[in-house]
Every structure is written in C-alpha cells, then in structure tokens.
Amino acid sequence: xxxxxxxxxxxxxxxxxxxxxxxxxxxxxxxxxxxxxxxxxxxxxxxxxxxxxxxxxxxxxxxxxxxxxxxxxxxxxxxxxxxxxxxxxxxxxxxxxxxxxxxxxxxxxxxxxxxxxxxxxxxxxxxxxxxxxxxxxxxxxxxxxxxxxxxxxxxxxxxxxxxxxxxxxxxxxxxxxxxxxxxxxxxxxxxxxxxxxxxxxxxxxxxxxxxxxxxxxxxxxxxxxxxxxxxxxxxxxxxxxxxxxxxxxxxxxxxxxxxxxxxxxxxxxxxxxxxxxxxxxxxxxxxxxxxxxxxxxxxxxxxxxxxxxxxxxxxxxxxxxxxxxxxxxxxxxxxxxxxxxxxxxxxxxxxxxxxxxxxxxxxxxxxxxxxxxxxxxxxxxxxxxxxxxxxxxxxxxxxxxxxxxxxxxxxxxxxxxxxxxxxxxxxxxxxxxxxxxxxxxxxxxxxxxxxxxxxxxxxxxxxxxxxxxxxxxxxxxxxxxxxxxxxxxxxxxxxxxxxxxxxxxxxxxxxxxxxxxxxxxxxxxxxxxxxxxxxxxxxxxxxxxxxxxxxxxxxxxxxxxxxxxxxxxxxxxxxxxxxxxxxxxxxxxxxxxxxxxxxxxxxxxxxxxxxxxxxxxxxxxxxxxxxxxxxxxxxxxxxxxxxxxxxxxxxxxxxxxxxxxxxxxxxxxxxxxxxxxxxxxxxxxxxxxxxxxx
Ligand SMILES: [Cu+2]
Numbered sequence: 115x116x117x118x119x120x121x122x123x124x125x126x127x128x129x130x131x132x133x134x135x136x137x138x139x140x141x142x143x144x145x146x147x148x149x150x151x152x153x154x155x156x157x158x159x160x161x162x163x164x165x166x167x168x169x170x171x172x173x174x175x176x177x178x179x180x181x182x183x184x185x186x187x188x189x190x191x192x193x194x195x196x197x198x199x200x201x202x203x204x205x206x207x208x209x210x211x212x213x214x215x216x217x218x219x220x221x222x223x224x225x226x227x228x229x230x231x232x233x234x235x236x237x238x239x240x241x242x243x244x245x246x247x248x249x250x251x252x253x254x255x256x257x258x259x260x261x262x263x264x265x266x267x268x269x270x271x272x273x274x275x276x277x278x279x280x281x282x283x284x285x286x287x288x289x290x291x292x293x294x295x296x297x298x299x300x301x302x303x304x305x306x307x308x309x310x311x312x313x314x315x316x317x318x319x320x321x322x323x324x325x326x327x328x329x330x331x332x333x334x335x336x337x338x339x340x341x342x343x344x345x346x347x348x349x350x351x352x353x354x355x356x357x358x359x360x361x362x363x364x365x366x367x368x369x370x371x372x373x374x375x376x377x378x379x380x381x382x383x384x385x386x387x388x389x390x391x392x393x394x395x396x397x398x399x400x401x402x403x404x405x406x407x408x409x410x411x412x413x414x415x416x417x418x419x420x421x422x423x424x425x426x427x428x429x430x431x432x433x434x435x436x437x438x439x440x441x442x443x444x445x446x447x448x449x450x451x452x453x454x455x456x457x458x459x460x461x462x463x464x465x466x467x468x469x470x471x472x473x474x475x476x477x478x479x480x481x482x483x484x485x486x487x488x489x490x491x492x493x494x495x496x497x498x499x500x501x502x503x504x505x506x507x508x509x510x511x512x513x514x515x516x517x518x519x520x521x522x523x524x525x526x527x528x529x530x531x532x533x534x535x536x537x538x539x540x541x542x543x544x545x546x547x548x549x550x551x552x553x554x555x556x557x558x559x560x561x562x563x564x565x566x567x568x569x570x571x572x573x574x575x576x577x578x579x580x581x582x583x584x585x586x587x588x589x590x591x592x593x594x595x596x597x598x599x600x601x602x603x604x605x606x607x608x609x610x611x612x613x614x615x616x617x618x619x620x621x622x623x624x625x626x627x628x629x630x631x632x633x634x635x636x637x638x639x640x641x642x643x644x645x646x647x648x649x650x651x652x653x654x655x656x657x658x659x660x661x662x663x664x665x666x667x668x669x670x671x672x673x674x675x676x677x678x679x680x681x682x683x684x685x686x687x688x689x690x691x692x693x694x695x696x697x698x699x700x701x702x703x704x705x706x707x708x709x710x711x712x713x714x715x716x717x718x719x720x721x722x723x724x725x726x727x728x729x730x731x732x733x734x735x736x737x738x739x740x741x742x743x744x745x746x747x748x749x750x751x752x753x754x755x756x757x758x759x760x761x762x763x764x765x766x767x768x769x770x771x772x773x774x775x776x777x778x779x780x781x782x783x784x785x786x787x788x789x790x791x792x793x794x795x796x797x798x799x800x801x802x803x804x805x806x807x808x
Contacts, residue, residue, distance in 0.1 A: 148175050150612060150668065152541060152549065152603060153237050153489075159230040160258065167286065167307050167324060169227040170220070173253070176235045177612070177666040177682050180701040182776045183793075184579050185356030185363070186282075186309065186324040190220045192776065193235065194616060195662040195686040195700045196250025198576050199562045200593075204245060204254045206345065208372055211446035213394035213419035215465065215564060217577035218356055219366050224349060224392075225255040226328050228275060228288040228305050232256045238599045238614060239537050239555040242476040242491035243427065243438040247533075249559040249595045249620075257345075259332055260292035260299040268295050274806045281765075281799035282322065284309025290330075301332040311355070314794040315771040317786025321355030321362055321403040343374040355403050358579040358778025358793060361415060362404060364397035382431040391422040404782035409456040411645065415464070417450040435487075438478040445471040448563055450574065459507055464574060466502035468563040489539040497531040497560040497592070501567040508570075512640060514633035515570065518585070521633075522569040529566065531592045533558035551614075552600040561590040561655070565624050571634045571652035575626075579778040580698060580735040581790070583652040584626050585634045591657050595620045601667075613667035623660035625690070625697070626653030627734060650736070659691035681707040687730060698735040702728035702742070702775050715753040722746055728775045738779070738792060743772035745795075759805045769798040 149156045155176040159169075166172070170189025173179040182190040182197050191201045203210070203221035210221045225233075233255050240248035263269050272291040278284065288305035308325040311318045327350045334343040351366040372390035396417045406412060427440035450464035476493035509519040537555035544550065564576050564586060571583035578584075601614035629635050629652045638652050664686035671679045683705045688697030703726040710719040723745045731737035749763030773792040780787045787793065 148668070150603075150610070152551070153241070153539070154234050155237060155668070157233040157235070159227050159233050166227070167284070167309070167326065168223070169225050169230070169233065169255070170222050172227060172233055173235060174706075175682075176237075177614070177668040178237065178251075178684060178686075179235055180684070180704075180776060182577065182579075182699060182778075183774065184216075184358040184577050184778050185218065185354060186312070186322050187223055187326065187351065187354050187363075188218050188220065188356055188577070189222065190217055190577050191222055191251075191253055192699075192701060193251035194238075194618070194664060194666070195688040195697065196618075197699070198578075199247075200250030200559055202240065202245030202248040202252040204252070205370075206255065206257050206372070207374075207388060207425065208370075208390040208392075209246070209421070209423050209444045210370070210392050210394075211419050211421050211448070211470070212576075213366065213368075213396040213417050213448075214363075214398070215415075215417055215448070215450045215574035215576070216356075216359055216361075216579075218354075218359065218363050218398065219351070219368075219394065219396065220577070222253060222255070224347075224368060224370065225257075226288075226305055226326075226349075228286065229257055229290070229303055229328065229330060230255055231258045237612075238616060239539060239553045239557075239597055241478055241489060242493035242535055242537065243440060243478045246442060246444060246472050246474045246493075246495055247557075247559050248535075249557040249593060257330070257332075258290060258301070258303075259334070260294040260301050262297070262299055262334075262336060263295050266295050266297070268293050268298075272808055275803070277801060277803035279309070279799055279801040281796050282309035282312040284324075297335060297337055299332075299334040301330065303330040304328070308352075312796050314786075314797045315769050316794065318784075319355075319357060319780075319787065319793060319796075320782060320784050322357060323403070324354040325352035326350065326354070327352075339378050341376040343372075343376075345372045345374075346370070353403055355782075356398075357404075357780055357782045357784075359577070360573050360781055361398040361400045361413065362402065362782075364399055364402055364414075366394065366396050368392060368394040383429070385426070385428045387424070387426045389422075389424045391420075394419045394421075410454070412454045412456050413452055414455060415450060415452045417448065417465075420447045421445070434483070435479060435481040438476070438480075441473075441475045443471070443473045445469070446563070462506040462508070462570060462572075463504045464570070464572065465563065465567060466504055468499075468501040468567045470497070470499045470560075470563050472497050472560075485543045487541045489537070491535070491537045493535040495531075495533040495535070495558065495560075497533060498528070499530075499560070499563065499566060500528045501563065504569050506570060508637075512637065514637040514640065517633040518569055518631075518637065522567075522588075525588055527567065527588055529588065531558075531560045533560060533592055533594075547604055547606040549603045550600075551602065553598070555595075555597045557595050557597065558592045559595075560592040561586075561624055565655040566590055568655070571629075571638050578626070578698070578735075580626075580737065581650075581779060581781075582626060582735065583638055583649060585629060585631055585652060585654050587655050590624060590655060591622045593620055593622050593624055593657075608672045609670070611667060611669040613665065615665050616663060618662040619691075620660045620662070622657035623690075624655055625658045625660070625734070627656045627658065629654040653734070658693075660689065660697055661691055662686060662688045662697070676711055676713060678710045678712075679707065680710070681705060689730075690734075695733050696730045696737075698732035698737055699776060700728070700730065702726045702740065716751060718748075718750040720746065720748050725772075725775070740773045740775040740792060743770060743795075745770055745772070757807050759807075761803045761805075763801055765799040765801070766795070766797060771795075771797070
C-alpha cells in the first residue's frame with residue numbers, strides 16, 4: 115500500500131513559540147508543515163508535496179495517526195488503534211457517509227489534497243462541539259478559499275499545480291482561480307489525476323491503478339455582521355483498484371452541496387448555521403479490473419448514499435473563557451444491490467434504505483484560571499436506525515438464505531440509542547515552557563448500518579478487509595469508551611516535545627465473533643460446496659469488551675537557523691477483555707526521524723521511517739503477523755521565482771521490499787503476489803512537482 119510521505123515545501127524555520135506569550139500554545143513543530151496546539155495537530159496541506167492522491171496518507175505526519183489501506187484512493191484513517199466509523203471526519207464542518215458498503219470511498223477520500231488548505235487531527239479526547247460521534251478521534255479538513263479584501267475592487271489570483279511520480283506513472287494537474295473584494299468571494303477549481311498499477315521490488319500490485327476528476331465552485335458574501343457561503347463539489351472517480359477487497363471501483367460520482375450562515379454580533383457573541391447534503395453513487399465489480407472469475411461468479415454491486423445534515427452553534431466569550439452551545443443533525447440512507455450481468459436471475463438486495471439518523475445537542479465550556487485552563491463538555495445524541503426489507507435469488511432456492519431473509523424481514527429493525535458523551539480536560543502551566551495535561555471522557559458510538567443490517571454473510575464490512583464474511587446484529591448495543599490520558603507539552607526556543615499516555619476501556623466494542631447464526635454458517639458452507647470455494651465460517655458483529663492503551667509523541671529540535679531534527683513515536687496496543695485475543699489491524703510500534711535543511715530559497719530533507727514487527731495480531735480475524743522494516747525518503751524544494759516553486763524527491767530510496775501491516779491482503783489474481791498474502795508496500799518512487807501562483 116502507498117506510503118508516500120508528505121514533505122516540507124519551503125519556508126524558514128520560525129522561532130519555536132513559547133507558552134508564556136502565546137495563548138493557545140501555538141508551537142511550530144516540524145517546520146511549517148505540522149503546527150501543534152495543545153489539543154490538535156494542523157497539517158498545512160498547501161505546504162506539503164502532493165504526491166499521494168490519498169489524502170489520508172498525510173495523517174502519518176501527526177502523532178497517533180496511521181492509515182488502513184485497501185487501494186490507492188481508499189485510505190481509512192486510524193488513530194490510536196481505532197479506525198473506520200470510530201473516527202469522525204468533517205469536510206469544512208460537514209459530515210458525509212460513504213456510498214461504498216466496504217468504504218472504498220472513506221469520507222476523507224472526498225477531500226482532494228490539492229484543494230485543501232489544512233488537515234487537522236485532534237489529539238486525544240475530541241471536544242464535544244467538534245463531532246457528533248468521536249469515540250476514536252476526529253479529523254477536520256479545511257478547503258482553500260478566497261479571502262475577502264479591504265476594497266470594492268475585485269482581485270483575481272490563482273494557482274496551477276502539476277505533479278508526476280515514477281512508481282505508477284501517476285500524474286496530477288489542478289488549477290484554482292479566486293476572485294474577491296470586500297463583500298464577495300468566488301472560487302472555481304478543477305482537478306484531474308490518474309496512475310497505473312504501482313510497482314514493488316518483486317513486480318506490480320494489480321489492480322492499483324486510479325483515475326479521478328473533481329470540480330469545485332464556491333461563493334461567499336458578507337456584509338456587516340452577516341456572512342453566507344455556498345459551496346458545490348462534483349467528484350468523479352473512475353476505474354480504480356482495491357486489491358485488498360473482493361471487488362474494484364468502477365465509479366464513484368458525488369454531488370456535495372452546502373450553505374453556511376454566520377452572524378457575529380461583536381467579538382464576544384457569534385452564531386453559525388449550516389445545512390448540507392451529498393448524493394453519492396457507486397459501482398464496483400469483480401471482473402472489470404482484475405482477472406475475472408468464471409462467468410457465473412461475476413458480481414457487480416451498485417450502491418448509493420444520500421446524506422443530509424445541519425449544525426447550529428453559538429459561541430459566547432467572557433473574561434474567563436467561552437461557552438459553545440449547539441444542536442446538530444445528520445441523516446444517511448444507503449442502498450446496495452448485487453447482480454451478475456451474465457445471469458439475469460441472480461440478485462441480492464444487500465441493503466435497502468438502511469437509515470441512520472443522529473440528532474445531537476451539546477454544551478462546552480473553556481475556562482482559564484491563572485496557570486490553569488480547562489475544557490468541559492457534555493453531548494446528548496439521539497440515534498435512530500431502520501432498514502427496509504431484503505431479498506435475494508438464493509433465498510428462493512436455498513433454505514438457509516430463505517431463513518435469514520425471513521428472519522430479517524420479520525424482525526423489528528428499528529433501533530433507538532440514547533448516548534451521552536462527557537469530558538473534562540485540564541492543563542496546568544508550571545513554567546513558560548512546560549504545560550501538563552490530563553483528560554477524562556466517556557464517548558459513545560452507535561453501530562454502523564453494516565454492523566446492524568448486513569443480513570446475508572457478505573464482506574460488506576466498512577473496509578475491514580480480513581477476508582471473512584459477516585452478518586450484522588440488529589440488537590447491537592452502542593460502544594462506550596471510558597478514556598484517560600495525560601501528558602506534557604514542553605517548548606522552548608530550540609526544543610519541543612509533546613508526549614501523551616492514553617487508556618481506553620471500551621465496553622460493548624463491536625467486533626466480528628464466530629457466528630452462532632446457524633443458517634448463516636450453513637449458507638457459507640453450502641456456497642463453498644456449490645462454488646468450489648473455501649470461505650471460512652462467517653463472523654457476526656457482536657458486542658465484546660476491549661481496551662486500547664499506549665503512548666505517542668512528536669518532537670522537534672531546531673539546531674540552528676538552517677538545520678532541524680524532528681520526529682514522531684507511536685505505540686498502541688489493542689486487546690479483548692472478554693477473551694485472550696488482540697484487536698485486529700492495529701498499527702505496529704513505529705517512529706520517524708527527519709533531518710531538514712532550510713535556506714532562503716531552497717530546502718532539503720532526509721527522513722527515516724521505522725516500523726517494528728506486529729505479532730500482537732487478532733486470532734479471531736485470522737490476522738497475519740508482519741515483520742519490521744525501515745525506509746528512507748529524500749526531498750528537496752526550490753523557490754525558483756516568487757511565483758514558481760519546484761519540488762522533487764525519492765521515497766523508499768533503497769527499494770526496500772516490505773509489508774505495511776495496515777495494507778491488507780491480496781485478493782486479486784497476480785503472478786507476482788500470491789492470493790491471501792500481504793500486499794507489499796511501494797518500491798522506490800521518484801516524484802516531481804511544480805506550483806505556479808499568480
Ligand atoms: Cu465498493
């Protein structure tokens with residue numbers, strides 16, 4: 115799976131901030147690329163070398179974060195061992211539910227890195243105002259937009275960016291045009307990118323080609339205390355491989371629309387309101403990009419997702435802090451149908467109007483007292499879920515499928531959860547350079563629609579990619595995580611370090627366990643007998659008990675005005691508490707160190723990335739162990755003129771063959787990689803990039 119890392123573009127190392135005079139602990143960590151504050155890391159995407167079409171890869175620049183990869187556009191964020199729907203993703207404050215039942219389009223895939231200003235990941239416990247459900251963390255992306263000016267004359271500006279890389283012949287071109295005056299701002303942007311199958315030292319990863327276009331138009335208007343913003347995005351993903359899954363992407367087509375309103379009475383009181391929605395269509399098959407199976411085994415899956423949401427939030431500041439009060443709602447509805455173009459009799463209604471609605475209300479307080487500061491939050495979420503009736507051709511012929519269908523259709527599928535999140539965080543400064551931190555929280559997550567409504571044993575699991583078929587469980591309880599974390603932020607003129615220890619005790623953790631649903635087990639065995647396949651007995655999503663704990667930190671040392679050293683250390687363990695087993699797909703211990711040189715118009719960096727072996731694997735998911743490895747990456751940038759910036763680099767300089775533990779197993783016929791073995795990481799990749807601003 116891809117592990118291209120973002121690289122520093124250009125810029126001088128600014129003096130590291132100190133605690134005493136900077137209210138939000140706004141230190142510069144890792145030059146200009148990642149800025150740390152006391153509770154989040156902001157990755158300045160506009161300053162990163164954009165070689166990966168997978169925005170999620172940028173997250174690896176933040177402590178605690180990693181990426182589960184199922185294909186070149188399909189990075190699923192992982193944070194401190196949690197991933198998938200456990201991590202909230204907000205695109206300019208808006209939620210989105212993936213159209214793909216296997217998360218071939220994770221929410222973050224709708225943020226094209228070339229259109230982003232920044233990517234923010236919250237460190238540890240997420241404020242209740244930021245996301246509705248954030249049991250494992252939260253990511254916010256902020257798109258580029260024009261800034262209002264101070265006159266009535268319109269000013270035009272823009273940027274054209276192009277990049278190419280050797281690993282897959284990938285190329286990317288995008289352009290953005292801004293127009294703005296003091297009252298109006300407009301943005302028009304377009305992007306296209308494509309790549310072939312990627313190489314690894316032993317051959318090619320097939321299929322790992324990709325192709326995507328994207329168009330954005332944005333308008334903003336402000337007058338006096340009021341402002342509005344209207345944004346529209348169209349995304350069009352073409353044929354794209356997902357070798358860790360049973361099918362490949364034929365297309366994703368997405369329309370994303372939002373309307374925001376802001377009112378600021380003065381600097382102490384403001385209100386923000388937004389309504390938004392998206393309509394996402396998806397097709398995937400097991401025959402158009404990979405070697406097709408026998409004609410009677412061809413499968414095509416057509417899926418869609420309709421999302422609509424709103425948020426209303428007010429902020430009131432006073433002498434000792436601020437209040438945030440808000441209400442938000444999000445509704446998602448999913449359909450998924452499987453057919454075989456060679457057999458008009460074959461069909462599976464996989465999900466039929468599977469709905470998940472959340473209505474939330476929250477109150478948050480930020481409080482400052484002398485050397486102390488605190489954050490306190492409470493949120494109530496009312497979750498309702500339902501799904502329509504299902505059917506399949508096999509349910510007309512095979513008794514176990516018929517029983518599963520009838521049980522599902524006869525069940526009361528409507529479910530309601532009442533979830534209360536609570537948190538308290540405190541910071542205490544013992545000096546200008548040292549601030550101690552401790553936090554405690556209770557966070558809920560209701561089941562996903564797949565976890566509740568997957569009625570027939572299939573691999574539609576939100577991208578788990580463990581090779582198991584699953585069925586859902588309508589009666590699942592929400593997960594609840596009780597979290598403790600503590601640490602320290604130290605920062606002086608030359609050195610910054612931010613260690614954190616965390617412990618999450620999760621009750622009712624949702625995990626696939628060996629199925630006790632007799633007709634599901636029988637059906638998988640009957641299918642094996644009639645198809646000559648050897649799928650293992652299915653799992654069922656069930657509530658178990660788990661715990662996750664670990665340590666992470668980032669650090670930076672500014673040696674002099676030209677040279678700096680920085681790095682990240684990550685360690686996480688995930689274990690079951692009800693049985694003796696590990697949680698599935700947890701990032702191995704890892705560290706990276708980067709040496710950077712910066713002068714007035716050029717920079718260079720060498721980075722070493724080290725991963726330990728992972729032998730704490732899940733027996734329940736038949737997870738395979740991976741060996742440790744080390745990679746070396748190089749990059750350089752040159753500000754050629756005031757408007758032209760050039761960059762180049764080499765990833766995996768020594769063409770090291772390795773397996774990314776989070777990269778999944780090969781599922782497609784490939785002479786270079788056995789089916790079921792782990793997918794290799796990419797080999798040596800040379801990339802170039804040019805940015806022209808006007
Ligand atoms: Cu899909």
